[in-house]
Amino acid sequence: MELRSVPEADNTARIYQILDAQRQQLFDGLETVPSATYSFALYDEGQWQGGAVASLYGNTLHLASLGVVSQRRRAGLGRQLMAELEKIAARERCRYITVCTQAHQALGFYQRCGFEIFGELVDCPFVGTTKYYLKKERD
Template sequence: MQDWINHIFVEQYREVFGEKGVGPLEPETFCLVEEVNGQSVAVLQAQQTLETAHIKALVVQKEYRGQGLGMLLLSRLEEEAKSRGIKSITLSTKSYQAKDFYLKAGYQIYATLENVPQAGITKYHFIKWL
């Protein structure tokens, strides 16, 4: 079944982008890590699909928050993305997470979903063009 689905997607991409524009359709996952004394204290996990990277996770251990490690990882991601030919970075976060952090980092909200994943929570979708 998965082969059939992949075939349909490849066919669509060829129609839109041509043979050279198909590229790898499966996301490539990569991680950036910040360590203190040999211990991982902050990690950013992203996936690249074509010319977009999507941040799957950005976590900083509680005792290291507020020290700039998250911003450092975002900056490193942007450098890595540019070297890979990535044109945009996307992510999703929820109202109890890091909305203001991403706004401060220059990301823009392009969609808001209220009461997702449950009542009282808002999910924000962000993008940053490189």
């Protein structure tokens, strides 16, 4: 056996092939699972002001990252990005939207957007902060 460092894209593709085959065996009749990546941003006079990246897998849209330039925070841009995320979730008939955040980042923002905490890790990824796992369940 030999352990090698390999290109991420090739490695990921091979791992997903294995996981897809396993899913097909376990969930008979579920041949394909909706999956996609969404990336969108807000611009003001040609200048990037904020953006979001989310991944769809099955019935869940996971918000991987969301950020707004510091000068434009609390100006509603985060809410605009979240509104687009909600549109995607509705169009894709998602049951859940999920996100992870740190205590020092946007926990309150996500809670104001209707997310609820379903898990947390204390002192992760650094001592003195907590990582929160949040979900928003849709009808």
